[in-house]
Amino acid sequence: MAETGARSTLRAVLVGGAATALTLPLAGAAGEPGDGTPAAAQVDQQAGSSREPTKSIGFYVGKDLTDDGSVLLGGFGHEPSSHWLEIVPRREFAEGATTTVGITDEARMPGELIEIPQARETNKYITSHYSEFAGFPAPLTNGGLNEHGVAARDIWSPSSERLLEFTDDVQTGPNYSDLSRIAMERASSAREAVEIVGSLIDEHGYSSYGGNSHLFADQDEGWVLVNYGGNQGLWAAERLGPDEARVSFPGYLNPFPVDFQDHPDEYLASDNFIDFAVEQGWFDPDESDEFDPHEVYGGLLPHDRQVSETHPAGYNMQGELEEELAEELAPVSLQDMMAYVRDPRWSHDRSGYGQVAQLSDVKHPELNKLWTAVTGAVTTPYVPIYIGAEDVPPEFKQHRYMTKGAAAEWLAADYAPLEATRYATRTFKRLMYHTCEDPETFLQPVTAEIEEFERDLLREQERIERRAQARLRSGREELGRELLTDYVGERLLDALELGEEVVSAVEERTREDSGIRLPSGRELPGETFRAESQSMNRGGLDGAANDIVHCYREALDDYPREHGAYSDQAGDLLGRDKPGKPGRPGELSELGGVGADVDPESLRDALDSARQEHDPDADWDAFADAVQRELDD
Structure with a gap:
């Protein structure tokens, strides 16, 4: 067959300039621990603020229920503070090194910090850090994804009042964030994450805010672990198989067989898990061969929908949502899970970020990735963060906006250049606030822009991973990591530029159509300043003015919905026929x-x-x- 001109040119390039390359070797939640706010600052937190401990959400879908055989784990934390991305590098420590864990006397259930042994070597992992929780030292984390493909979510799970009455006056031991962090640092499988957390509680205790849970997953299975309050060392974990969907909202366990210790592949727990209940007269093993952890120790029985000011669409309806995942959406795709975490029924101003891990047998460990929205995914695009990337741009790191304690002191000069950069969380918070002010007008077209951007990202993953794999498998690991770092950085900045463009369009249209609504504020007899200068926090306001910011409207759509369902509206906000594509022409030629x-x-x-x-x-x-x-x- 005659050579085409292009193939002839390619042959010349290969033979003349790269012949040696042909012989290159191939290398084979968390709950609410009280606000701890000084009394003088609580003027605005009177009746009506309703700060119930209803935080965080997690979704697990086993590999038999997904469209490609991967395990999916998604969710976020509910925290009213700044959030930022971090790729935590692998570390080595000297023998005898320690890490600080626990809580302080500022916590609602006070404690003291202690030192426990640090591992000699810790894993690299991706996480979203935040700064809120009185008495819980920042930075805090709910989990993330580590280099071994272990993903974690942290979700509140309230313990019963009768159990919490046993709480020590001064608690010691790791807190929920410490346990999440250490699991990411040390685990190489989901089961090992459970064993690590359990052994830490067994050895050092647990500093609780009232009860917590974790969802761990790898490419084969998931585990849900509940760590109970009351300082009795109680914890238990249940395996989630390939044909299961689990929603933690809050976290819960199904009934255990009394002889659960004879089934270690399915159940793990502290040695006293049933014995303590028997000693208290809360359970009689002669009357049942099943032990229901939530009936005995739990403070909120699952599958009983609750509606509140902070959850207008409800929470504690785990069974309903598990049915949505296992029946309505199955086989569940990565895009389905992205849309589900973004769902305005739970993604709103309390949502600190959005994460989706697609866990499978990747061709190289550096290609494990965590799709991350830097703040609430309802109006923030996901970007794939590869574990092989070394860092993220400054715009996605810690800034002072909404960071606990930032207003109490001047900025340290060491942090001035970082603080001088744009802050992605602030941009997407602006977009959320504008969009949720009039969701009937803006939610669908904003979502259309975001999801068209994501669909372009999804289409280019195979190409990026082939290029990175070619470097990683041929002994050029450093160049492979450099490619992934450049890619992640470029796409994060592309997402930020999209956000700035969309929020400008929404704000401009709002000004033209109705103007920017200003607050009505509170009646403060004798004060002359305007409502705009009052506290912006919830509390003391009337009706809907005191709500959290959310875009959920029952009549707006039928949920769950498909990713890209509003694609026909892409480009409407930005006044063009086609929405913007990720990347700026000419900048990514190396990719x-x-x-x-x-x-x-x-x-x-x-x-x-x-x-x-x-x-x-x-x-x-x-x-x-x-x-x-x-x-x-």
Whole structure:
């Protein structure tokens, strides 16, 4: 067969400038621990503020219920503070090193900090950090994804009042965030995460705010663990199989067999888990061969929907939502889970971020990734954060906006350049507030812009991963990590630019249509300042003025919905026929762009990738076509 001009040119490039590359070796929740706010600052938190401990949500879908055989874990934490992204590097520590855990006397259930042994080496992991919770030292975390493909979510799970009466005057031991962090630092499987958390509670105790839970998952299975308040060392965990969907909202356990210790593949718990209840007269093993943890120790029985000011669509309806995932949405796709975490029934101003982990047998550990929205996903796009990336842009790191204690002292000069950058969380909070002021007008077109952006990101993942894999498997790990770092950074900044463009469009239209609504405030007899200068916190306001900010309206749509359901509205807000594509033309040529000279590393990537599929000695044409496709990508 005659060579085409393109293939002839490619042959010249390969033979003349990269022949040696053909022989490159291939390398084989959390709950609410009280506000701890000084009395003088609580003037605005009178009757009507309703700060019940209803925080965080987690969704698990086993691999038999997903469209591609991966395990899905999604969710977020409810915290009224700043949130920021962090890729925590792998660390090595000297023998005898310790880590600080616990809570302080500022917590609603006070405690004291202690030191416990640190591991000699800790895993790399991705997380969303935050600063809220009186008495719980920042930075706090609800989990994330580590280099071994272990994902974690942390969700409140209230213990009963009768159990909490046993709480020590001064608690010691790791708190919920410490346990989440240490699991990410040390676990190589979901089960091991449970064993690590359980052993930490067994050895050091647990500093509680009233009861908590964790969802851990890897490519094979999930585990839900509840750590109970009351300082009795009580904890228990239940395996989640491949054909299960679990919603923690709050976290709960199903009944255990009394002989659960004979079934270690399905159940794990503290040695005193049933014995303590027997000693208190709360359970009689002679009357039942099943032990219901929530009936005995729980403060809120699951599957009983509750509606509140902070959850206008309700919470504690785990069974309903599990049915949605296992029946209405199954087989569940990554996009389905992204839309589900974004659902305005629970994603609102209390949502600190959005995370979705798609857990499968990746071709290289550095290609594990966590799809992350830096703040509430209802109006924030997800961006894939690869574990192989080294860092994120400054705009996605800690800033002083909504960070606990930031208003109490001047900024340290060391942090001035970081604080001077734009703050992505602030941008997407602005978009949320504008959108939720008039969701009937804005929620669907805003969602359309965001999800069209995400769909473009989804389409390019295979190409990015092929390029990164070519470097990682051919002994060029540093260049592979550099590619992933550049990619993650570029796409995060693209998301920020999209957010700024969309929020500007929504704000402009709001000003034109109705103007910016100003607060009515509170009646404060004898005071002359305007309502705009009163406290902006909830409390003391009338009716809907005291609500949290949320976009949920029952008549707005039927939920759950498909990702991309509003695609016909993409571009409407921005006044163009097509929504913006991720990336700025010409900037990502090293990642595979066209229109520029092929750089050596891109050529090496293309050669390595093509050689995995075709032997150039056996079928030159197929090999050359594969290289050309890689370069065209």
